[in-house]
Amino acid sequence: MTPPTTLPVTFVEVVEIRRITPRTARITFEAEALADSVGTRPDQQLKLCFPRPGQSVPELPAPTGDPMGWYQAYLAIPEPRRPLMRSFTLRRRRPGTRLVEVDFVLHGDTGTAAAWALRAVPGDRLGMVGPSALYAPPVPFAERAAAADWVLLAGDESALPAIATLVGALPEGVRALAFVEVADVRERQPLDGPAGLDVRWLYRDGAPEGSVLAAAVAAAELPPxxxxxxxxxxxxxxxxxRRYLVAERGVPKAAVDFTGYWRHRLTQDDAPTAEDLADARELQERLAGR
Known part of the structure; x- marks a missing residue:
């Protein structure tokens, strides 16, 4: 299948809000337009556009035929009107509808997305860019999982929506370990996968975010x-x-897919660090290999 040449840009409207854990809100949106391919594979990424203070709805960039044309149109919007943009994973598309579910981590009344989600009500509107097969991995997840000796999934609560879709896409007979770091036991969510899935919940219980995951994997007895x-x-x-797996466990770099969803003390509005740019270059090189 030939990849699309642009990302879709559309408005979405809140139709339902549910607290699935004390710190997670699952918000269902109805999209004005939605491609048939949305929701057909795991780990589909999208961007939500939030209105600036004083706006009831965000001003969206005009879609173009250029794969990155939407972003140039976004930057062309004067900054006082330019929407604030945050990245999410599609949790689920309700079959046969234009309804999509997105999970928000509620980390207090700070941050663009969390503060909006705390106050969201049905009828509120945001903009959505994507999801799109334009950024699909060159080798599908299920194919890579079936070709490996076993599968390791690891992430914090920001990665839970993606992990949930990935375990649902695991082929039968594949052995998989999922390490999930969350604030405490109340943040556990159902993760339904095949019989070979072993989910290990890691609780920070007041420790800094991101401090438990790497240590837990390093201490674990991993399959051969x-x-x-x-x-x-x-x-x-x-x-x-990732460095630990490559240097200490001998996992080939090509066998590791990794994404930094967020950064301590920084937001997506802040400039990328040198390490962020290095990660982005590696991702572009992998996508170029499609």
């Missing part, structure tokens, strides 16, 4: 053979875990 590893969450913790 070469895994396919998928890592996501706080950027520093993800980098530490």
């Amino acid at each position: 053979g070469t895994p396919y590893a998928w890592l996501a969450g706080e950027a520093g913790a993800v980098r530490a875990l």
Whole structure:
């Protein structure tokens, strides 16, 4: 299948809000337009556009035929009107509808997305860019999982929506370990996968975010053979875990997919660090290999 040449840009409207844990809100949106491919594979990424103070709805960039044309149109919006943009994983699309579910981590009345989610009511509108097969991995998750000796999934609560879709896509007979770091036992969510899935919940219980994940994997007795590893969450913790797997466990770099979803003391509005840029270059190189 030929990848699309642009990302879709549309408005979405809140139709339902549910607290699935004390610190997680699952918000269902109805999209004005939605491609048929949305929700057909795991780990689909999207961006939500939030209105600036004084706006009831965000001003959206005009879609173009260029894969990155939407972003140039976004930057062309004068900064006082330019929407604040945050990245999410599609948790689920309700079959046969234009309804999509997105999970928000409620980490207090700070941060663009968390503060909005605390006050959201049905009828509120945001903008959505994506999801799109334009950024699909060159080899599908299920194919990589089936080709490996076993699968390692590791992340914090920001990665839970993606992990939930990935375990649901695991082929039968594949052995998989999922390490999930959350604030405390109340933040556990159901993770339904095949019989070979072993989920290990890690509780910070007041420790700094991202501080538990790498240490838990390092202390674990891992299965023999070469895994396919998928890592996501706080950027520093993800980098530490990836380095450990490669240097100490001998996992080939090509067998590790990793993404820093967020950074301590920084937001997506802040400039990328040198390590962020290095991660982005590696991702671009992998996508170029499609």
